Amino acid sequence: MNNNKPSILKACVDFQQNQVDRFESRLDTIKADMNSQDTSPSQTENRNTGKLEVIANYEKELVFAKRELSVLNSIKPDLTSDQVELGAVVYTKDLNFFISVSVGKFSVDGKEFIGISEQAPIYKVMEGLKKGDTFSFNQSTYTIENLY
Known part of the structure; x- marks a missing residue:
């Protein structure tokens, strides 16, 4: 077995970056939708309340995804582990x-x-x-x- 840690790490970083990008894109879409609605104030208020909850949930997921990406970016692909630990x-x-x-x-x-x-x-x-x-x-x- 060869040490393909750089390729393994890259696959994970790419996956996690894709997650971050998807959450950011979805948040942008929801926020743009909220700002572009052309309805009466009472209708907008009710719709926006639900969207604010969705935004809050996406923002939590985005923070988590960015934290995970940060962990991946801290792993050194050229270091060999002699025990089971982060990056092994x-x-x-x-x-x-x-x-x-x-x-x-x-x-x-x-x-x-x-x-x-x-x-x-x-x-x-x-x-x-x-x-x-x-x-x-x-x-x-x-x-x-x-x-x-």
Whole structure:
């Protein structure tokens, strides 16, 4: 297995940047819609109240997405990890993990990975382990075959 951490990190950064861009675009659309309505004050007020709640929710999601992007941008693609920690790429026989943020499953160079955050329950079980170590999670046992 080669160390393809730069490609893995780039895939996650691209995914997260896309999330940020989508939230910003959606917020811009909703705000523009609020400002362009041509209705009576009582109708606008009722419609805008619901939209303000939607905007508040999108803004929370945007803040979270930007925070996750910041975590990804803090990871050094050229550093090799000798233990499971933020930025580590963990290979097992059944699953491969990228310790970063929760981006779910993704593929890079024909290999499937799961992006997990340091808050994920499985990370708590893996944290600090090294190549050759074994851990169990959800009734499955994994042996760390390689680590970058």
